[in-house]
Amino acid sequence: MSSLLTEPQPPASEEQLVARLRAQDESAMTEFYDKYSSALYGVILRIVRREEEAEDVLQESLVKIWHSFHSYDPSKGRLFTWVLNVSRNLAIDKIRSRQYRVGSRSQSLEDSPAEHTPAVTTFRPEHIGLQEMTRQLNPDQQQIIDLLYFGGYTQSEAAEELNLPLGTVKTRARAAIKVLSKLIR
Numbered sequence: 054m055s056s057l058l059t060e061p062q063p064p065a066s067e068e069q070l071v072a073r074l075r076a077q078d079e080s081a082m083t084e085f086y087d088k089y090s091s092a093l094y095g096v097i098l099r100i101v102r103r104e105e106e107a108e109d110v111l112q113e114s115l116v117k118i119w120h121s122f123h124s125y126d127p128s129k130g131r132l133f134t135w136v137l138n139v140s141r142n143l144a145i146d147k148i149r150s151r152q153y154r155v156g157s158r159s160q161s162l163e164d165s166p167a168e169h170t171p172a173v174t175t176f177r178p179e180h181i182g183l184q185e186m187t188r189q190l191n192p193d194q195q196q197i198i199d200l201l202y203f204g205g206y207t208q209s210e211a212a213e214e215l216n217l218p219l220g221t222v223k224t225r226a227r228a229a230i231k232v233l234s235k236l237i238r
Contacts, residue, residue, distance in 0.1 A: 067132050074122050082119060089133060090115075093140045100144035110147050114140040186236050187229075194229035197222055 070088075073081030093114060098107040118136055125135050187198050200206040200214060208226065212219040 068127075071125070071127060071132055074119075077119075077122075082115075085118075086115065089136060092133075093136065096137060097140055097144045100141065101147055106147060107144075110144045111140070114143050117143065186233055189236060190229050190232055194225050194232065197225045198229045198233075201226060 070081055070085060074085060090111065094107055094111050097110045097114070098104065101107050101110060114136070118139055121139075125132065129135075187195050190198060196215065197211060200211040201208065204211075206214065208222050209219060211217075212222040215222070
């Protein structure tokens with residue numbers, strides 16, 4: 054009966070792991086992931102600075118490593134050094150991408166404290182003529198601005214009050230603010 058039981062295998066040496074990865078052994082990729090993923094993730098996270106982006110880049114890295122493993126040359130460096138460079142380069146590519154730069158310039162409204170923060174009660178917009186400017190907005194936008202800025206509602210409260218999806222309130226508020234900013238200039 055003892056011949057049917059398999060003893061746990063010791064961790065593979067780097068050379069054995071490399072050979073198995075070259076042979077496209079999927080279990081070797083699992084072992085590779087267990088051994089290196091947390092270190093790679095840490096390096097990627099330090100570069101992209103957002104967990105969701107780091108997870109995406111790690112996934113891209115693993116796919117790239119799997120598909121381009123034939124290009125790894127052990128005579129030029131250790132496996133970890135090579136995979137670290139692949140991951141680091143993908144992370145740098147990510148932060149240089151236009152999509153990343155545009156997304157990092159603006160904070161999403163879901164993450165913004167403005168969604169949950171009521172307006173300051175001492176703010177008197179009539180002193181700068183803002184209330185008169187809002188009359189130039191379309192009725193939907195004016196209604197949102199009235200609730201958010203003059204009524205002291207949060208975006209969530211405004212959505213509930215108007216029986217609208219939160220995204221619609223955010224979109225209308227954003228459009229109204231764009232119009233108002235042009236009028237103020």
